[in-house]
Amino acid sequence: MxxxxxxxxxxxxxxxxxxxxxxxxxxxxxxxxxxxxxxxSLTGVGENDYTFKVLQDRFSEGKMVDELVTLYYFEKGKLLQSLAHSLKYEEVTSFGFELGKKLSGKLSGKNIDVIIPVPLNKRKERERGYNQSDYIAKGISSELNIPVLSNIVHRTKYTVTQTHLNAEQRKENIAEAFTVKKAELIRGKNILLVDDIITTGSTIQEVAKVLKDAGASTVLAGSVGLAKLGEDS
Ligand SMILES: [Zn+2]
Structure with a gap:
């Protein structure tokens, strides 16, 4: 800095x-x-909400993510957007920690052995100096006393920014972008895979896939934010 x-x-x-x-x-x-x-003022995600159900269906269809736990809707102009922005671009990493602590409230009692943050690609992490999801993971870890493994999953190819891609394009963009190192550390383990915001769910499904391929027993996807879907998307 x-x-x-x-x-x-x-x-x-x-x-x-x-x-x-x-x-x-x-x-x-x-x-x-x-x-x-x-x-x-943040809108909590309910398990009977349309968006939550769409994501749940996607995950059960994909068979890689076993369960989804998500806290708030990611809404334009609301608190979560500015927190996520500051966490991502202004190094206000304490917000990640704080959000992780809040998310842990919905995770206590779940069967989790290790916490793994969704990795950024190397170039982005180098530019930014850190991965925002690491801090969310650390916040959860501080409350639930579960270890974080940050260097297990790596991005192997550069993926273009996904903001303007639809679900199908995102799937292609992200396909086979991850590998697992030190598979012995996750074999047979129940994993909490942490992301800041889940949009289409394609990234988290790809990471879950490499974790399962490497022998993980279950993958629970946890995110602080969920992008709200319109009934037509
Ligand atoms: Zn205020």
């Missing part, structure tokens, strides 16, 4: 101490960086 960005970060950290990162309201006792109102 250079001097200017570290100064900006320090200034932001100072602001965090007094005002909500998202809405600017004064923080109450016990609130850190984000006010309670902003947290409660």
């Amino acid at each position: 250079n001097f200017i960005s570290s100064t900006i970060r320090a200034a932001k950290d100072f602001l965090f101490a007094t005002a909500c990162f998202h809405c600017g309201a004064g923080l109450q006792n016990g609130e850190q960086r984000i006010c309670g109102r902003c947290w409660s």
Whole structure:
């Protein structure tokens, strides 16, 4: 981090101490960086929701992801979008940790041996310096006392950014983009595979596939955010 960005970060950290990162309201006792109102403005994902069911169907059809646990809808202009953005591009990694802790509430009691973050490709990770999903994984780990294995899955080819691709194009783009190293560490294990935001689910299914191919017993997909589908998509 250079001097200017570290100064900006320090200034932001100072602001965090007094005002909500998202809405600017004064923080109450016990609130850190984000006010309670902003947290409660997030829309939780329900198991009977259309989007959740579509994803669940996709996963059971693909046979690689055994279960899906996801926390909030990813909505434009809402708190989660700005948290995810800051986590991704401004090194506010503590948000990842915080979101991981929140997600852990929905994961306690699940059968999980190890936590694996969905990897970025090497080039992106080098540019960014970190993988945002690592911090979410660490936040979950801190609450549930389950180890994180960060260097097990690797991206083997460069995939283009997926923002403008449809589900079918994403599937092709991501196909065979991952490999597993040290398969002995995951053989027979129940794995929690962590991503920040699940959109079509194709990335997480590809990673789940290489984990299963390497001998993983079960794969539970966990994400903080879920992109809401329209009834027509
Ligand atoms: Zn707020």
